Amino acid sequence: xxxxxxxxxxxxxxxxxxxxxxxxxxxxxxxxxxxxxxxxxxxxxxxxxxxxxxxxxxxxxxxxxxxxxxxxxxxxxxxxxxxxxxxxxxxxxxxxxxxxxxxxxxxxx
Amino acid sequence: xxxxxxxxxxxxxxxxxxxxxxxxxxxxxxxxxxxxxxxxxxxxxxxxxxxxxxxxxxxxxxxxxxxxxxxxxxxxxxxxxxxxxxxxxxxxxxxxxxxxxxxxxxxxxxxxxxxxxxxxxxxxxxxxxxxxxxxxxxxxxxxxxxxxxxxxxxxxxxxxxxxxxxxxxxxxxxxxxxxxxxxxxxxxxxxxxxxxxx
Numbered sequence: 001x002x003x004x005x006x007x008x009x010x011x012x013x014x015x016x017x018x019x020x021x022x023x024x025x026x027x028x029x030x031x032x033x034x035x036x037x038x039x040x041x042x043x044x045x046x047x048x049x050x051x052x053x054x055x056x057x058x059x060x061x062x063x064x065x066x067x068x069x070x071x072x073x074x075x076x077x078x079x080x081x082x083x084x085x086x087x088x089x090x091x092x093x094x095x096x097x098x099x100x101x102x103x104x105x106x107x108x109x
Numbered sequence: 110x111x112x113x114x115x116x117x118x119x120x121x122x123x124x125x126x127x128x129x130x131x132x133x134x135x136x137x138x139x140x141x142x143x144x145x146x147x148x149x150x151x152x153x154x155x156x157x158x159x160x161x162x163x164x165x166x167x168x169x170x171x172x173x174x175x176x177x178x179x180x181x182x183x184x185x186x187x188x189x190x191x192x193x194x195x196x197x198x199x200x201x202x203x204x205x206x207x208x209x210x211x212x213x214x215x216x217x218x219x220x221x222x223x224x225x226x227x228x229x230x231x232x233x234x235x236x237x238x239x240x241x242x243x244x245x246x247x248x249x250x251x252x253x254x255x256x257x258x259x260x261x262x263x264x265x266x267x268x269x270x271x272x273x274x275x276x277x278x279x280x281x282x283x284x285x286x287x288x289x290x291x292x293x294x295x296x297x298x299x300x301x302x303x304x305x306x307x
Contacts, residue, residue: 020192027185031178034300038174041305051306058301062294069184069290071283076126079134086138090145097149
């Protein structure tokens, strides 16, 4: 009985979605952010902050798609933990390899 | 209502979640490591080429910006289609899925043009480290887009040729949509790291 209640609670936690209006707004935001990214890459004055700014905007777009289009904002937390956990591992993999490359470069010179 | 029914169609599980959907999330998570490895390899090798062409000489940001916009809009089209299925609106569902397939094919067209252009400019898989890592990364992404197009086209034809069953099709399109959005977020990362930060 307790297990059935547990299952029903989980079933209700799964499958929520945003409204069509929200989807369109997210689409517009993604387009505007992409346009801003391209503009930043062309403006010489933005060069000192270009890398962190572009990475931040890219991360914002990534999160918008994951939260709203992939429904993680409304779906079961289990999906979020699985996806965020391994995405973090992928980010660590990229960072670790780049760090290794930089250190190796130091040794070469 | 339809979306609740779609999730009630599977036998009870210890988590209460649909096993297909959970398994697919695990698969997508493993794919982040797959693409993460290729992105990391590209970042390490992009400036290690001894001979040209080099990234700054050959990458076309305006063209890729358009193809990025096309892929982002295809993600919007999938959720519009899914929304149509969940609400029992057949025309909206078909329009959403067909638009996604069309935009996906257009994105592949841009990629085919880019690859051809690079080939004529002297950049091949064997030219230098930049060429090898670039073609492997974007090529695998293109292959994923192709699989997504075929998958969504099959679902589109299934709804077109027979009755739309929201309880069945909502889950099918949602899972195919998850795959499509994943391909989209991989491109979001590629666009920034490979093109904008060239």
